[in-house]
Amino acid sequence: MKLPGSPHVAYRGDVLMLEDCPVADLAARFGTPLYAYSQGAMHSALAAYQRALEGRDHLICYAVKANSNLAVLQTFARAGCGFDIVSAGELARVLAAGASPSKVVFSGVGKTRAEMREALDVGVMCFNIESEAELEALSAVASETGRTARISLRVNPDVDAKTHPYISTGLKGNKFGIAHERAVAVYARAAALPGIEIVGIDCHIGSQITEIDPYLDALDRMLDLVEAIEATGVTLHHLDLGGGLGITYTDEQPPSAGELIGALLQRIDVRGHGHRKLMFEPGRSLVGNAGVLVTEVLYLKPSDDADGKHFCIVDAAMNDMARPAMYEAWMGIVPCRLRDGPPVTYDVVGPVCESGDWLGRDRALAVQAGDHLALLSAGAYGMSMASNYNTRGRAAEVMVSGGEAWLIRERETPAELFRGEHLLPT
Numbered sequence: 384m385k386l387p388g389s390p391h392v393a394y395r396g397d398v399l400m401l402e403d404c405p406v407a408d409l410a411a412r413f414g415t416p417l418y419a420y421s422q423g424a425m426h427s428a429l430a431a432y433q434r435a436l437e438g439r440d441h442l443i444c445y446a447v448k449a450n451s452n453l454a455v456l457q458t459f460a461r462a463g464c465g466f467d468i469v470s471a472g473e474l475a476r477v478l479a480a481g482a483s484p485s486k487v488v489f490s491g492v493g494k495t496r497a498e499m500r501e502a503l504d505v506g507v508m509c510f511n512i513e514s515e516a517e518l519e520a521l522s523a524v525a526s527e528t529g530r531t532a533r534i535s536l537r538v539n540p541d542v543d544a545k546t547h548p549y550i551s552t553g554l555k556g557n558k559f560g561i562a563h564e565r566a567v568a569v570y571a572r573a574a575a576l577p578g579i580e581i582v583g584i585d586c587h588i589g590s591q592i593t594e595i596d597p598y599l600d601a602l603d604r605m606l607d608l609v610e611a612i613e614a615t616g617v618t619l620h621h622l623d624l625g626g627g628l629g630i631t632y633t634d635e636q637p638p639s640a641g642e643l644i645g646a647l648l649q650r651i652d653v654r655g656h657g658h659r660k661l662m663f664e665p666g667r668s669l670v671g672n673a674g675v676l677v678t679e680v681l682y683l684k685p686s687d688d689a690d691g692k693h694f695c696i697v698d699a700a701m702n703d704m705a706r707p708a709m710y711e712a713w714m715g716i717v718p719c720r721l722r723d724g725p726p727v728t729y730d731v732v733g734p735v736c737e738s739g740d741w742l743g744r745d746r747a748l749a750v751q752a753g754d755h756l757a758l759l760s761a762g763a764y765g766m767s768m769a770s771n772y773n774t775r776g777r778a779a780e781v782m783v784s785g786g787e788a789w790l791i792r793e794r795e796t797p798a799e800l801f802r803g804e805h806l807l808p809t
């Protein structure tokens with residue numbers, strides 16, 4: 384059976400493998416629910432970006448929010464990546480993983496003054512500024528602390544990324560970025576503010592984008608702006624085009640990183656901007672297809688009605704993987720060991736007390752209680768969006784390379800979940 388996504392997740396005979404590790408063996412060794420990642424898949428996804436940008440001044444800043452496990456960050460830091468962060472928490476993580484602050488960009492619409500101070504103290508490469516009020520606040524914080532904040536403005540290019548409304552960010556009605564029409568004036572203001580050094584410009588138009596055209600539209604709008612801004616005497620050293628490249632969950636056919644960057648470089652060169660430092664902030668496309676969420680079938684609950692629903696109740700739930708419940712996202716679900724026998728159409732659901740707690744609907748599966756299933760392409764926005772709803776400890780995580788597997792995050796225990804809570808005095 385051919386699976387969508389990464390070649391690092393594939394059947395060998397009847398056995399689902401992650402690189403050279405049978406996934407069911409990982410489940411037996413580390414328990415379930417379990418996130419398991421292929422380090423090889425992460426390396427090859429990054430290499431595709433690096434190859435496409437070879438010979439150019441560039442920096443790939445992995446978007447930490449997609450998967451923020453320290454070992455994942457360490458994998459990318461060692462491979463030369465920078466990081467795109469959105470909180471002081473993510474800053475602490477990248478530093479703990481060995482990243483250099485000089486390769487960190489700080490994005491996000493609601494950076495607090497305390498977060499700005501921390502990022503200035505360690506010397507991040509750039510703040511991606513999302514509003515005029517934020518720019519004024521950063522100038523004040525930088526001046527107070529006697530530091531200079533390097534900034535780029537995140538411009539909202541007002542293009543349609545043609546993706547899910549919750550993950551589209553480059554349209555006028557979105558909360559993100561500074562309106563295209565305001566950009567020249569806000570750069571002029573930034574140039575006049577104390578404690579601020581302008582270094583670049585950036586945009587990010589959305590996520591799970593499966594076409595090149597929205598990127599080219601955004602690029603053209605950005606280059607128009609770059610020309611208009613530089614005509615006022617402000618120099619922009621880098622152009623950051625954000626993240627957003629989609630992956631294959633089922634039958635999507637997104638461009639490869641090579642195709643996307645090739646098309647962008649061609650346009651950049653034609654317009655005479657080839658000398659500029661280029662930055663990207665990919666998240667999903669570096670880790671999404673590298674991971675699976677492994678779960679055990681607890682119970683089968685068939686329906687007596689001819690047209691009723693059959694449920695396959697598993698030990699992973701919406702708290703472990705929120706994407707189906709939150710975006711109605713379709714994610715592949717396959718057995719870790721294929722069985723003979725006719726498949727039955729199940730809704731695959733978790734133990735959480737909500738009807739919205741489903742992982743897959745109408746899936747044809749030949750399974751029995753005690754079998755293990757793998758939710759595919761779960762490496763991005765899986766564990767990083769996990770919660771403790773229903774006082775469920777978050778899953779363990781393992782990193783696989785060849786036939787080796789390392790525990791990179793321990794399963795949370797109930798005691799850890801209420802550490803920090805207090806009973807009232809009697």
Ligand code: LLP
Nearest residue numbers: 446490587590591626627664665666667764
């Ligand atoms: N840069 C910025 C400023 C972002 O906001 C994001 C993602 C990225 C980069 C990385 O985008 P990527 O390459 O991963 O598409 N939870 C949703 C996705 C939310 C994306 C948020 N921003 C999901 O599970 O589909």
